[in-house]
Amino acid sequence: MSDLNAFRNETRDWLEANCPESMRTPMSQGDVVWGGRKVEFKDPDQKVWMDRMGEKGWTCPTWPKEYGGGGLNFEENKVLQEELMRIKARPALNSFGIWMLGPALLEYGTEEQKMEHIPKIVRGEIRWCQGYSEPGSGSDLASLKTKAEDQGEEYLINGQKVWTSYADECDMIFTLVRTGPLEPKHEGISFLLIDMDQEGVTTKPIKLISGKSPFCETFFDNATAPKENLVGGLNKGWSVAKRLLQFERNMIAGMGFGSAASGSSKKSDTKPTSGLATMAKRYVGEKEDKLNDSGLRNKIIDHDMNSQAFALTLRRAAEESKKSNQGPSAASSIFKYYGTEHNKLRYEIMLEAMGTKALGWDGAEFGPEELAITREWLRTKANSIEGGTSEVQLNVISKRVLELPQ
Numbered sequence: 001m002s003d004l005n006a007f008r009n010e011t012r013d014w015l016e017a018n019c020p021e022s023m024r025t026p027m028s029q030g031d032v033v034w035g036g037r038k039v040e041f042k043d044p045d046q047k048v049w050m051d052r053m054g055e056k057g058w059t060c061p062t063w064p065k066e067y068g069g070g071g072l073n074f075e076e077n078k079v080l081q082e083e084l085m086r087i088k089a090r091p092a093l094n095s096f097g098i099w100m101l102g103p104a105l106l107e108y109g110t111e112e113q114k115m116e117h118i119p120k121i122v123r124g125e126i127r128w129c130q131g132y133s134e135p136g137s138g139s140d141l142a143s144l145k146t147k148a149e150d151q152g153e154e155y156l157i158n159g160q161k162v163w164t165s166y167a168d169e170c171d172m173i174f175t176l177v178r179t180g181p182l183e184p185k186h187e188g189i190s191f192l193l194i195d196m197d198q199e200g201v202t203t204k205p206i207k208l209i210s211g212k213s214p215f216c217e218t219f220f221d222n223a224t225a226p227k228e229n230l231v232g233g234l235n236k237g238w239s240v241a242k243r244l245l246q247f248e249r250n251m252i253a254g255m256g257f258g259s260a261a262s263g264s265s266k267k268s269d270t271k272p273t274s275g276l277a278t279m280a281k282r283y284v285g286e287k288e289d290k291l292n293d294s295g296l297r298n299k300i301i302d303h304d305m306n307s308q309a310f311a312l313t314l315r316r317a318a319e320e321s322k323k324s325n326q327g328p329s330a331a332s333s334i335f336k337y338y339g340t341e342h343n344k345l346r347y348e349i350m351l352e353a354m355g356t357k358a359l360g361w362d363g364a365e366f367g368p369e370e371l372a373i374t375r376e377w378l379r380t381k382a383n384s385i386e387g388g389t390s391e392v393q394l395n396v397i398s399k400r401v402l403e404l405p406q
């Protein structure tokens with residue numbers, strides 16, 4: 001038996017013995033496990049599953065074993081993902097630590113920083129949020145003003161972040177701060193890790209028209225962070241920030257395509273349960289079911305073909321970058337741009353098929369899937385804003401991928 005077959009058998013046995021039955025059922029939005037000090041499990045099996053996967057390092061299967069990761073190579077990880085899919089296992093843990101901070105720390109962190117933070121990400125002990133955007137500094141991120149002043153042993157931080165997703169539920173924040181006020185704007189930024197459990201940090205949820213508050217304003221009023229929390233060197237934070245954005249963009253690109261790119265989605269949880277054509281058949285138009293409408297049918301065919309091609313491209317790129325151990329590149333902007341625009345189009349087509357059934361926000365005359373699709377249609381619009389807007393991706397593509405003159 002080949003090593004890989006033996007690994008598959010061991011993995012299958014381990015999953016059979018360790019994945020609780022209730023963690024093999026479909027998830028709703030409220031079932032996502034994010035970990036952290038403030039975590040509340042809806043079901044005790046969620047904790048069992050997170051702890052067991054975390055202990056084995058399989059929440060981050062390819063990260064090095066010395067930092068608590070699974071230490072799997074590319075082929076082994078593929079087997080693990082196949083076996084998880086075979087039993088329809090839920091993701092044991094979702095987190096910005098896994099998708100963004102961890103990969104950047106593995107490249108830029110000191111040995112001490114990796115030993116301190118990576119195992120806690122793997123085991124879901126600390127929940128991280130991202131403190132990049134500020135009022136007035138979104139697309140022009142490098143104009144950020146939150147400052148960190150050297151106070152000897154520690155930094156003193158003052159300023160404000162905005163659109164900080166889930167900040168009120170998080171334990172730590174990875175931030176960009178200005179440490180070189182006199183330097184050119186990109187050269188005066190540092191990447192700093194700040195504990196949110198202190199008086200100087202407050203969060204204020206931003207209430208959306210949906211009634212939900214998925215993101216916050218985050219205020220730093222004489223907050224502090226120890227010197228050892230600076231990642232990548234003083235005034236060298238822009239390189240770390242850009243690299244982290246590549247991981248983030250790659251992850252967002254895969255939304256709407258299952259786990260083709262990198263894993264599960266950042267914030268988008270409700271997926272339609274059927275393909276576009278199957279769905280259109282369920283709705284009645286002028287010529288019986290909506291699939292008889294040739295205009296809609298052509299849109300569906302085009303979209304399905306592009307979905308297939310894009311999913312394969314994502315998979316090829318993911319395999320190439322994992323094999324070469326390079327991780328994502330500036331090309332992640334291409335995937336982010338195409339993936340999010342394509343996913344928006346998918347929801348437009350669904351709405352066209354649903355007709356008036358797509359007009360519901362709540363109410364008994366709409367089914368749960370219809371209500372979910374209408375909300376998700378609105379949410380897809382945010383995918384082409386978060387992690388840098390589509391226009392910003394086009395700028396990155398022309399500068400860094402096509403190397404066009406500025």
Ligand SMILES: Cc1cc2nc3c(=O)[nH]c(=O)nc-3n(C[C@H](O)[C@H](O)[C@H](O)COP(=O)(O)OP(=O)(O)OC[C@H]3O[C@@H](n4cnc5c(N)ncnc54)[C@H](O)[C@@H]3O)c2cc1C
Pocket residue numbers: 129130131132133134136137138139140162163164165166215382383385386387388389390391392395
């Ligand atoms: C769902 C969601 C979650 C988010 N989560 C986080 C988070 O956790 N942490 C965090 O730090 N931030 C987060 N953000 C913020 C996000 O990164 C910013 O919204 C984004 O970078 C755009 O910045 P802005 O909103 O200030 O828009 P602006 O920068 O003001 O842009 C306004 C418009 O102008 C266009 N534009 C701006 N500059 C250019 C240019 N040079 N060329 C062409 N067009 C341009 C933009 O494309 C956009 O259409 C989140 C945003 C969303 C929607």
